[in-house]
Amino acid sequence: MGFFPHAVAVIALVAAAAAAPGTASAQTAYPTKSITLVVPAAAGGPTDTVSRLIAESMTRTLGQTVVVENQGGAGGTLAMARVAKAAPDGYTVAVWHIAQATAPALYDNLKYDVVNDFDHIGRITDVPMTLVSKPALPAKDVKELLDWIRAEKAKVTYGHAGVGSASHLCALILMKELGAQMTGVGYRGTGPAMNDLLGGQFDVMCDQTTNTTNHVKDGKIKGYAVTTKSKVSSLPDLPTLDSGALPGFEVSAWHAMWAPKGLPKEASDKLGAALQAALKDSKVIERFASLGTAPVPQTLATPDALKSYLTAEVQRWGAVIKAAGVKAN
Ligand code: MLT
Numbered sequence: 001m002g003f004f005p006h007a008v009a010v011i012a013l014v015a016a017a018a019a020a021p022g023t024a025s026a027q028t029a030y031p032t033k034s035i036t037l038v039v040p041a042a043a044g045g046p047t048d049t050v051s052r053l054i055a056e057s058m059t060r061t062l063g064q065t066v067v068v069e070n071q072g073g074a075g076g077t078l079a080m081a082r083v084a085k086a087a088p089d090g091y092t093v094a095v096w097h098i099a100q101a102t103a104p105a106l107y108d109n110l111k112y113d114v115v116n117d118f119d120h121i122g123r124i125t126d127v128p129m130t131l132v133s134k135p136a137l138p139a140k141d142v143k144e145l146l147d148w149i150r151a152e153k154a155k156v157t158y159g160h161a162g163v164g165s166a167s168h169l170c171a172l173i174l175m176k177e178l179g180a181q182m183t184g185v186g187y188r189g190t191g192p193a194m195n196d197l198l199g200g201q202f203d204v205m206c207d208q209t210t211n212t213t214n215h216v217k218d219g220k221i222k223g224y225a226v227t228t229k230s231k232v233s234s235l236p237d238l239p240t241l242d243s244g245a246l247p248g249f250e251v252s253a254w255h256a257m258w259a260p261k262g263l264p265k266e267a268s269d270k271l272g273a274a275l276q277a278a279l280k281d282s283k284v285i286e287r288f289a290s291l292g293t294a295p296v297p298q299t300l301a302t303p304d305a306l307k308s309y310l311t312a313e314v315q316r317w318g319a320v321i322k323a324a325g326v327k328a329n
Pocket residue numbers: 041042045046047048097099160161164165166167168188189190191253
């Protein structure tokens with residue numbers, strides 16, 4: 001009996017060492033270094049705001065810094081092409097939105113497959129959009145604004161974050177509904193576009209509440225309506241387009257997280273868990289609410305839920321974009 005107890009003790013020691021923090025296996029356990037979170041739009045805009053909140057929370061959960069890197073341009077397709085080709089090691093992820101679903105119909109020479117070249121981590125939030133204008137626009141309410149657009153058409157300028165972006169898509173649907181083609185002014189994100197709207201450089205924009213709420217509240221831009229079927233908590237005075245001016249009008253900028261296809265299970269599981277934790281994080285919930293949005297239910301923050309939703313959205317917006325006869329190139 002004397003010999004074996006020692007052997008058992010040795011085995012127990014090795015196992016304990018393996019599990020102890022700071023030991024070899026803990027040091028090699030994902031993540032061992034900072035993670036890059038790519039945002040396909042300029043800093044300071046709505047997607048940047050959502051991404052930085054999620055990154056802060058995931059940093060707390062994963063114990064490694066999640067660093068946001070902005071790369072706007074071509075409606076976000078340059079950045080998503082880069083993420084699709086990045087090493088599938090768990091150290092590069094992206095937060096993007098509905099533009100992932102519009103890109104296939106708009107960009108003929110898209111360098112990636114929006115569904116099959118990515119690992120889907122999960123949905124994050126569906127951000128309502130708002131119809132806003134430069135401070136000096138005379139229109140008193142949404143009816144006057146839409147009548148003015150119908151009358152002035154191409155003389156009206158609207159800002160957007162590139163072909164296929166949420167702000168572009170919303171304007172596209174609006175113009176189709178109104179039967180009036182406005183003149184677009186493209187930016188690398190609605191962050192920089194907002195600076196010009198505040199300065200009266202163009203007339204109107206359809207942008208996310210995460211970017212418009214505070215400026216509307218401060219009276220620095222004019223708010224006319226929201227694009228969701230229900231009113232938005234952060235801007236309770238704004239009517240929905242659906243309830244009056246444009247029945248049936250509905251679009252929101254749903255956001256989600258992706259990674260290059262082929263993640264190791266450990267990385268995929270930990271990123272998924274950290275995202276789900278972020279959606280339950282009181283700091284995230286409070287900040288989202290103050291900007292008119294909320295985390296999606298946990299059941300939607302899963303790889304399967306995101307993959308099937310994206311697949312359906314590609315179909316849905318593909319038909320709308322085809323009918324509008326719009327192409328990016
Ligand atoms: C941004 O963060 O700039 C927006 O999400 C751009 C857009 O799609 O309108």
